[in-house]
Amino acid sequence: MIKVYRSTVLDTPADRVWRDLRDFNGMANWHPSILSSRIENGQPGDKVGCVRNFQLKDGARVREKLLALSDYDYTCTSAILDSPLELSDYISSLRLFPVTEGNRCFIEWSAEFDCPLEKVAELSETVGNGLFQTGLDALKKSYGKR
Amino acid sequence: MKVSVIRSAVIDARIDEVWAALRDFNSHDRWHPAVARSRMENDLDGDVVGGVRRFSLTDGAEFREQLLRLSDREHTFSYCILDSPLPLFDYVATVRLKPVTDGGRTFWDWRSQFRAPDHRAAELEKMVGQKIYEEGFSGLRRFLAEKEGRPQPPGHREATAALATARDEYLPSKALVVASAGGPEVMTLGDVTVPAPGPRQVRIRQTAIAVNYIDIQHRRGISAGFDLPGTPGVEGVGEIIDVGDQVNGLFPGDRVAYMSRKPGSYAEIRCVDADACIPVPAGVSDIDASTLLKGVTAGLLLSRVFRAAPGATILIQAVAGGLGHLLSQWAKSMDLTVIGTVSTADKAKFSRDRGCDYPIVAADDTSATSEVMRITNGLGVDYWVHSSGARGLDAALACLSRFGHCAVIGDRNGQVMPLDVSVLKQRSLTVSAPVCFDYFDDRSNFLRLVHQLFAKIQSRTIIPAIEAFPLSQASKAHSRIENRQTMGAVVLTPGG
Numbered sequence: 001m002i003k004v005y006r007s008t009v010l011d012t013p014a015d016r017v018w019r020d021l022r023d024f025n026g027m028a029n030w031h032p033s034i035l036s037s038r039i040e041n042g043q044p045g046d047k048v049g050c051v052r053n054f055q056l057k058d059g060a061r062v063r064e065k066l067l068a069l070s071d072y073d074y075t076c077t078s079a080i081l082d083s084p085l086e087l088s089d090y091i092s093s094l095r096l097f098p099v100t101e102g103n104r105c106f107i108e109w110s111a112e113f114d115c116p117l118e119k120v121a122e123l124s125e126t127v128g129n130g131l132f133q134t135g136l137d138a139l140k141k142s143y144g145k146r
Numbered sequence: 147m148k149v150s151v152i153r154s155a156v157i158d159a160r161i162d163e164v165w166a167a168l169r170d171f172n173s174h175d176r177w178h179p180a181v182a183r184s185r186m187e188n189d190l191d192g193d194v195v196g197g198v199r200r201f202s203l204t205d206g207a208e209f210r211e212q213l214l215r216l217s218d219r220e221h222t223f224s225y226c227i228l229d230s231p232l233p234l235f236d237y238v239a240t241v242r243l244k245p246v247t248d249g250g251r252t253f254w255d256w257r258s259q260f261r262a263p264d265h266r267a268a269e270l271e272k273m274v275g276q277k278i279y280e281e282g283f284s285g286l287r288r289f290l291a292e293k294e295g296r297p298q299p300p301g302h303r304e305a306t307a308a309l310a311t312a313r314d315e316y317l318p319s320k321a322l323v324v325a326s327a328g329g330p331e332v333m334t335l336g337d338v339t340v341p342a343p344g345p346r347q348v349r350i351r352q353t354a355i356a357v358n359y360i361d362i363q364h365r366r367g368i369s370a371g372f373d374l375p376g377t378p379g380v381e382g383v384g385e386i387i388d389v390g391d392q393v394n395g396l397f398p399g400d401r402v403a404y405m406s407r408k409p410g411s412y413a414e415i416r417c418v419d420a421d422a423c424i425p426v427p428a429g430v431s432d433i434d435a436s437t438l439l440k441g442v443t444a445g446l447l448l449s450r451v452f453r454a455a456p457g458a459t460i461l462i463q464a465v466a467g468g469l470g471h472l473l474s475q476w477a478k479s480m481d482l483t484v485i486g487t488v489s490t491a492d493k494a495k496f497s498r499d500r501g502c503d504y505p506i507v508a509a510d511d512t513s514a515t516s517e518v519m520r521i522t523n524g525l526g527v528d529y530w531v532h533s534s535g536a537r538g539l540d541a542a543l544a545c546l547s548r549f550g551h552c553a554v555i556g557d558r559n560g561q562v563m564p565l566d567v568s569v570l571k572q573r574s575l576t577v578s579a580p581v582c583f584d585y586f587d588d589r590s591n592f593l594r595l596v597h598q599l600f601a602k603i604q605s606r607t608i609i610p611a612i613e614a615f616p617l618s619q620a621s622k623a624h625s626r627i628e629n630r631q632t633m634g635a636v637v638l639t640p641g642g
Binding site: 006007008009097099100101104106133136140 | 248
């Protein structure tokens with residue numbers, strides 16, 4: 001099992017950031033690698049079990065299922081159903097924590113998955129930097145950082 | 147009440163550095179500014195789960211806490227309080243660190259849950275959150291900086307104090323000023339600026355300011371302790387904006403009431419001595435809390451000044467007034483029979499609804515005397531609370547039963563009140579002239595009375611009747627009191 005973890009601090013209260021992040025269909029609004037997103041079967045984006053269908057900028061398609069959504073502890077957990085990447089049992093969580101000092105928030109993005117041994121380095125890089133860090137950098141830009 | 151405290155911060159150090167300091171349960175006297183000394187019981191190491199640390203704070207308070215869980219994998223530990231001088235019941239706290247991969251920093255979340263008495267919940271939440279957790283964040287930062295030989299970041303308290311000073315050194319406010327002594331019209335509302343609170347002071351945004359008879363005497367220039375030009379008012383209720391140095395147990399946002407010998411409360415914002423401030427409990431509104439001075443005076447008259455036995459008879463002059471209506475309700479709750487004098491039939495009805503068994507509409511002293519004797523079957527009253535100065539004092543003494551007591555309150559016009567001791571000798575009478583502030587210098591006695599007052603208001607044993615005026619109409623409030631047109635207490639409401 002491979003684990004990938006990235007985190008940063010956003011200069012915006014957790015409540016405000018969560019308002020945007022809790023929308024399972026909203027990642028195309030802030031993640032630069034994602035071109036478009038829709039929820040399959042016309043379901044709402046906060047219905048646990050719904051499936052989002054991404055089109056990435058490089059043309060690839062990814063389908064992810066919402067496994068858990070918690071407004072109580074600002075957490076969104078999802079699993080990849082279909083993707084062009086050579087990985088399996090991929091589950092990722094995006095979570096916010098309020099930083100009471102300065103009224104900011106701490107955001108962490110983590111994933112666990114399996115893949116062929118020779119792909120570990122490449123996929124860790126793709127997920128950790130290509131997906132997570134790029135997304136966090138975009139969030140820092142729109143919510144500020146310090 | 148269940149209390150939950152959550153504080154978190156980002157530390158500019160790698161998680162293993164922060165964890166190395168924190169994972170030792172006995173290390174806090176090295177990095178936490180509030181902890182003076184700490185040792186592990188039974189000479190255990192600081193990472194033995196189940197170990198107990200015994201420590202004292204810089205203010206001398208002693209605690210024992212037990213380590214419940216320690217995880218190097220999750221960078222977390224939990225502990226509970228075993229012994230504490232504070233009412234923190236079932237206190238369990240958890241420290242959890244997470245790496246901020248972006249920049250090699252550490253996210254630190256420190257939280258706890260405990261039970262506390264309702265009236266202290268807010269105070270304890272802030273004490274734990276600010277004095278323990280937030281100051282702990284700052285303390286650890288300094289500790290790590292010293293270890294590294296880095297320049298020390300400023301302490302959290304200094305940093306916030308500097309911020310607050312830069313931001314709110316002066317706050318604009320409005321205050322009523324008496325330039326020269328005279329009638330109600332001499333009070334004018336003007337713009338003032340209120341400086342930041344000095345040492346042992348708090349700055350309050352007031353919501354209710356009681357009008358007392360002493361304010362009118364100050365305005366008229368017939369009572370000592372008021373310098374012209376000056377702002378009258380000896381008590382107030384409001385919310386703390388900020389606190390000065392060396393203030394313990396009071397925090398911005400706290401709802402407090404205060405009373406003070408030093409006038410100056412007819413204002414939107416003011417600084418007062420922290421020692422004078424009393425937290426207002428839930429269930430007591432700001433406006434009800436503004437009866438503080440009159441309420442504790444009522445309690446004082448029924449305890450320290452003279453303790454009447456249940457079933458005894460008390461006569462209260464001006465029983466429909468600010469003090470009178472509180473005193474009659476308090477007396478009634480002690481099973482006294484309450485007789486009161488009022489000036490109108492409306493006030494008689496008002497008083498009857500507020501604990502007064504026999505309101506007397508007194509045209510003059512003679513008619514009051516005969517009415518009192520009729521009500522008491524010629525025995526007289528056991529306790530007479532006298533507020534009309536020299537006028538009627540002879541009649542009051544004539545109405546007292548054997549061993550009866552007359553408390554002369556108020557200082558109507560600084561007039562001379564001759565007293566013939568031979569009259570007292572006739573029936574072993576006693577007379578007192580209590581000045582409430584003298585009694586309240588005994589802080590524990592004062593707090594006991596405040597607690598009783600607030601408890602009676604919470605339980606609706608005492609229901610204050612209050613006529614509120616905007617601060618700008620203080621002159622109107624004064625003239626209505628002077629013309630005896632008010633019933634119950636009179637309060638000024640800034641911004642109301």
